[in-house]
Amino acid sequence: MNMTRTIMRLLFSIFLLLNSYVGITQTKTEIIGKMKNGRGKMVFLLHEEKGKVVAVDSSKVNIFGAYKLTAEVVLTDFYQLTTDRKEGILLLLNGKEKVKIKSGASLKEKNYQISGSKDSELIQEFLSVKSNENVSKDSLKEYASQFVEKNASSLAVFVALNETKDIKKALEQAEKGIGETYPNTVFHTSLKTALSSISPAKSTNNKAAVGQLAPEVNMPNPDGKIIPIESLRGKVVLIDFWASWCGPCRRENPNVVKLYHKYKDQGFEVYSVSLDNNKGKWLQAIEKDQLSWPSHVSDLKGWGSAATSIYGFRGIPYTVLVDRQGKIIQTRLRGAALERKLAEIFAE
Numbered sequence: 001m002n003m004t005r006t007i008m009r010l011l012f013s014i015f016l017l018l019n020s021y022v023g024i025t026q027t028k029t030e031i032i033g034k035m036k037n038g039r040g041k042m043v044f045l046l047h048e049e050k051g052k053v054v055a056v057d058s059s060k061v062n063i064f065g066a067y068k069l070t071a072e073v074v075l076t077d078f079y080q081l082t083t084d085r086k087e088g089i090l091l092l093l094n095g096k097e098k099v100k101i102k103s104g105a106s107l108k109e110k111n112y113q114i115s116g117s118k119d120s121e122l123i124q125e126f127l128s129v130k131s132n133e134n135v136s137k138d139s140l141k142e143y144a145s146q147f148v149e150k151n152a153s154s155l156a157v158f159v160a161l162n163e164t165k166d167i168k169k170a171l172e173q174a175e176k177g178i179g180e181t182y183p184n185t186v187f188h189t190s191l192k193t194a195l196s197s198i199s200p201a202k203s204t205n206n207k208a209a210v211g212q213l214a215p216e217v218n219m220p221n222p223d224g225k226i227i228p229i230e231s232l233r234g235k236v237v238l239i240d241f242w243a244s245w246c247g248p249c250r251r252e253n254p255n256v257v258k259l260y261h262k263y264k265d266q267g268f269e270v271y272s273v274s275l276d277n278n279k280g281k282w283l284q285a286i287e288k289d290q291l292s293w294p295s296h297v298s299d300l301k302g303w304g305s306a307a308t309s310i311y312g313f314r315g316i317p318y319t320v321l322v323d324r325q326g327k328i329i330q331t332r333l334r335g336a337a338l339e340r341k342l343a344e345i346f347a348e
Contacts, residue, residue, distance in 0.1 A: 027095035029117075031069040031081070035061050038083075038105040045069045046080040046088075055085075071095075076119075076155060076182070083107050090127070092119035092155055122147075122156035130163065141165040152177025155187055171195050208311045210330060214239060214322045217273055217307050219297035222283060227271075227295050230326065235269045236345055238338070239320040241307060243275040244285035249317040252334050253289040259342055260293055266346050267324070273307050274298035275316060 033043065038061040045057045056079075059067040071079065073095030081101070082088030088107045091099070099120065103112035114124050126147055129135055135143070144163035148170045151157055157174045164170040175191040182188055208215060214229055214237075221227050229239065240256060242249035260270050270293040276282035277300050286296060299305050311320065321329045321341065333341055 027073055029071045029073050029093045029095050029097050029099060031071070031091075031099045031101065033059075033061075033067045033069070033081075033101045033103070035065045035067065035107075036102075036104050038065050038067075038103075039063055041083050041105060043067050043069065043107075044082050044085060045071055046082060046085065047071070047077065075185075078155075078158075081107060089114075090120075090123050090159070091117065092123060093117065094119070119154050119156045122151055122154055123159055126156070126160050138165075145170060149173055153181040155182065158187075168195070208320065208328065208331075210328050212328055213326050214320060214328050215310050217297065217310055219273065219299045219305075219307070221295070221297050222279070227297055229271055229322070232269050232271060232295065233326050234324050235267045236263075236324060236342075237269050237271050237322040238333075239271045239273065239311075239322060241273050241275065241311070241313065241316050241318040241320075243302075243316060244278075244281045245276070246316050250285070250289060252317050253291065255335060255338070257290055257292070259339060263342055263346055264293075268342065268346070269293060269295065271295040272297070273305075274300075275302055275305050275307070276300060277302035 031045065035041065035043070041061045043059050043061060044055045046053050047056050048054075056071050057069045059069050061067045069081075071093055073093050076092070076094040079091040079093050080088050081091060083105070089101065089103070089112055093099070094117075097117045099114065099116040101112055101114050112124065114120055126144070129143055130140060140163055142165060144160040145165050147160045148157045148164055152173045155178065157170075157177070161167065161170050161174060171191060171194055175188070175195055178185075178188050178191055216228055216230065218226055218228070229237065238256070238259075242253075244250070256270060260268065262268075270291075272286075272291060272293070272295060274282050274296065276285075276298055279298075279300055282298060282300070285291075299307075308314070311318070317334060318331070319333050319338070320331050321333055321338075323329050329345075330341065
């Protein structure tokens with residue numbers, strides 16, 4: 001199940017909201033399986049519900065290698081068929097199908113045949129190409145791009161988005177397609193959020209303009225103490241707006257950590273402002289990503305944070321580089337661009 005949520009959260013900065021369809025009643029999906037050499041094995045159908053992965057049904061493979069599972073599906077969503085609760089077959093069920101699956105005993109993604117679920121068939125089609133060792137990276141990117149364009153209205157595109165040659169174009173296609181088939185859902189919202197993270201709107205807040213003093217955010221650290229940006233005056237400061245749930249932020253963190261250790265003795269500091277709303281997840285991310293600098297603050301209000309209006313951004317990661325006098329040098333620096341700018345500053 002981790003694979004599904006990696007796709008949905010880590011790869012595309014997916015900020016999951018509690019949305020729902022209107023007027024959809026609960027229906028059942030049957031899964032009829034045939035597993036070669038699987039006699040006696042237990043098969044589980046997993047689904048994430050209220051933040052926890054649960055087995056919605058299970059079945060023991062009989063002497064003929066057959067098993068049957070039933071899922072009461074309220075909303076179209078991702079499920080996983082597994083024997084070990086770790087790896088398995090990714091399914092996309094809508095509650096109107098009778099799914100048939102033939103597989104080996106391992107339930108590996110590239111080792112099965114499926115029918116009766118169009119979206120699940122599309123997932124299998126893409127993953128079989130991705131797992132083919134004879135397919136080059138460039139060929140996979142081209143195939144993934146065509147897959148998204150052709151199937152933009154299917155939730156199956158989520159498995160292909162990060163493999164495309166032009167992620168922004170692919171997200172735009174998927175956002176339009178999913179907006180027509182699944183409007184006002186968590187899936188549509190996640191695509192819009194990912195797009196805003198890649199192409200954030202320009203700030204109209206003159207208080208946070210280049211050349212101006214960086215405005216204060218006046219938020220507490222994990223211990224409840226206010227740490228002003230002004231307290232770091234005399235150092236070059238990277239104000240880093242991020243969150244534990246933001247995939248691009250987490251992928252950028254190793255680069256920020258590397259630059260912090262490289263330049264901290266020369267007067268470089270990081271001031272992290274989190275858009276989390278869960279303190280536990282915020283602190284876990286700080287520890288896991290080894291964000292060892294002392295200045296971490298958050299008002300734990302998510303996108304309702306005062307930081308978004310103070311600095312005028314609509315997507316994260318968002319950075320503001322501040323000079324030793326507290327004035328803004330540049331915004332939106334990350335990756336190699338941030339590395340080059342710091343090298344330039346500390347070479348002076």
